[in-house]
Amino acid sequence: MATHSLQKVDHSALKTNQLIIISLNLLAFVFNSPALAAIVALAMGTGVLIKKPGFGFVYTSLLKPRGWMKPDVLDDNPEPHRFAQFVGFLFMAAGSGFLFFGTTLPGWTLVWVVVALAALNAFGGFCVGCAMYYWLTRLNVPGFSKQPPENTFPGLKPKASING
Amino acid sequence: MISDTLLRFILTVVIIGTGWFAYWLFNQRLLGKAQSQILSLVDALPDKPVIVYFTTPDCTPCKTVQRPALRKLLMLAGDSVQVIEVDATQRPELAKEWGVMSVPTTFLLDARGEARYVNNGVTRVEKLMEQLQTLSDFEI
Numbered sequence: 001m002a003t004h005s006l007q008k009v010d011h012s013a014l015k016t017n018q019l020i021i022i023s024l025n026l027l028a029f030v031f032n033s034p035a036l037a038a039i040v041a042l043a044m045g046t047g048v049l050i051k052k053p054g055f056g057f058v059y060t061s062l063l064k065p066r067g068w069m070k071p072d073v074l075d076d077n078p079e080p081h082r083f084a085q086f087v088g089f090l091f092m093a094a095g096s097g098f099l100f101f102g103t104t105l106p107g108w109t110l111v112w113v114v115v116a117l118a119a120l121n122a123f124g125g126f127c128v129g130c131a132m133y134y135w136l137t138r139l140n141v142p143g144f145s146k147q148p149p150e151n152t153f154p155g156l157k158p159k160a161s162i163n164g
Numbered sequence: 165m166i167s168d169t170l171l172r173f174i175l176t177v178v179i180i181g182t183g184w185f186a187y188w189l190f191n192q193r194l195l196g197k198a199q200s201q202i203l204s205l206v207d208a209l210p211d212k213p214v215i216v217y218f219t220t221p222d223c224t225p226c227k228t229v230q231r232p233a234l235r236k237l238l239m240l241a242g243d244s245v246q247v248i249e250v251d252a253t254q255r256p257e258l259a260k261e262w263g264v265m266s267v268p269t270t271f272l273l274d275a276r277g278e279a280r281y282v283n284n285g286v287t288r289v290e291k292l293m294e295q296l297q298t299l300s301d302f303e304i
Contacts, residue, residue, distance in 0.1 A: 030172045072224055112179065119183065124284075125266045157266065158222075 006149055009076035011157060012069050013060065017053035018122040021088070025115045029108060034099035037111050041092035048086045051078070074158045077146040084121075084129020088114050131155030191282050197263040198271045198279035204258065205248055209277045213299050215247045215292070216271040218264045225286045230268040233289040237296075240289070245296060274299045 021040055028036035040054075047054030063069040095110030121127045134154035136144040149158040198216070202209070205216060217234060219226040234247050252259040252267055262271070265284075272281040272295050281295045 026176055030176055031169060032172060070225075070228060074222070074224075116183070123187075 006075040007078055008073050009078050009081065010059075011072040011074055011076075012064070013053050013056045014081055015072075015122050016059035016063060016069065017047070017055045017085075018118040020055040020058060021118045022115050022122065025111050025118075029111060034096060034107070037092065037099060037107075038096040040114075041089060041096045044085055044089040044092055048082065048089055051082055053081075054085065054089075076149060076158050079146050080130035080133035081127065083133040083144075084127050087129040087132065088117065125157045127155050127157075191284070194263045194282045195271075195279040197261065198273065198282065199277075201258075201261050202273055202277045202279070204261065205250070209275065210246050212243070212275050213245045213296055214273045214277075215245060216262070216273065217247060217249045218252050218259055218262070218267050218269045219249060220251060220253045220267050223267045226268045229286045230270070233287065233292065234270075236289045237292050240293065241296065272296065272299075 021044070024036055024040050027033070028040070043054035045054075047056065053059075059069060064071065091110045091114045095107045095114070098104070098107030098110065117128050131154045133144060133146070134148050137146060148154045152158045202214070202216075206214070215234065215237075217230070219230065223230075237245070238247060250258060252264060262269075268286060270283045270287055270292070271279055272283075272292070273279050280299060283291070
C-alpha cells in the first residue's frame with residue numbers, strides 16, 4: 001500500500017554525491033581508468049548498503065562543517081533516492097565489469113549514462129531513479145510503497161512541485 | 165599522433181558541449197514562452213527592465229540566497245529595474261505557462277518586454293547585474 005510519511009532529506013548531500021560521481025567518472029574516462037570507475041561503483045554500492053549517499057561523507061565531514069555548502073533540507077522520501085543510487089550502482093558495476101573484461105564500448109557507455117543521469121539530477125533537479133521508484137509504486141510492485149510528496153511531479157525536487 | 169588521453173578529453177568536451185547545447189535550447193524555449201506571457205503579469209510594460217522571480221514558500225535557497233540577492237540588486241539599481249515575485253504555489257498556472265520547472269527561476273526582460281535571460285536555480289547578484297548591464301535600455 002502506498003504511504004505518505006515524509007522525512008527530512010538534505011538535498012545538498014545528494015547533490016554533492018552526484019557532483020563527485022560526475023567528476024570521478026569523467027576523470028575515469030579521460031584517463032582510461034576502469035579502476036576509478038570501479039571505485040565509484042564501490043562507493044555507490046557501499047552507499048546503498050549503509051542507506052546514505054556514497055560520497056555523502058565529503059559533504060557531512062568537509063563541505064557542511066566549513067560552511068562551503070548550505071543544507072537544503074526538504075520533506076521528501078529517502079527511499080526513492082536510495083533506489084536511484086542502487087540503479088546507478090548497477091550501471092556502474094556493469095560498466096566496470098565490461099571495462100575490466102576489455103569490452104570498452106558498453107563499459108564506457110554505461111559510465112556515461114550514469115554521468116548523464118547524475119547531471120540531470122544535479123543541474124536539472126530531476127531524479128530519474130526516483131521517478132522509476134514512483135512508477136513501480138503505481139504498479140503496486142512489492143517493496144515500493146512511497147508516493148511523491150504532495151503536488152510534486154514524480155522525480156522532481158519537492159520544492160519544485162509547481163506544476164501540480 | 166594524438167594521444168589517447170587527449171582524444172578522450174576532446175570527446176568528453178564534445179559530449180559535455182552537446183549537453184550544454186541541449187540545455188541552451190531548453191532555455192531558448194523558456195525565453196520564447198516568457199516572451200508571450202509578460203502581459204499576464206503587468207497591465208502595461210513598465211518601461212524599464214523587469215526581473216520575474218518564481219519562488220515557493222518552502223524553497224530554502226530562495227529565502228537564504230535568492231531573495232537577499234534580489235534585495236541587494238534593488239539597492240544597487242534602485243528604480244532602474246522592477247522585480248516581480250511570483251509564488252508558484254499560489255499561481256501554478258502561471259508557472260506552467262512560463263515553463264518553470266524548478267524554483268528559484270528568474271527571467272530578465274528588457275524594457276520592451278523581450279525576455280533576454282533565464283536563470284534556472286540560484287543566481288548571484290553579480291550575475292544578475294552583469295545580465296542587466298548588457299541591456300541597452302538599462303541605466304542606473
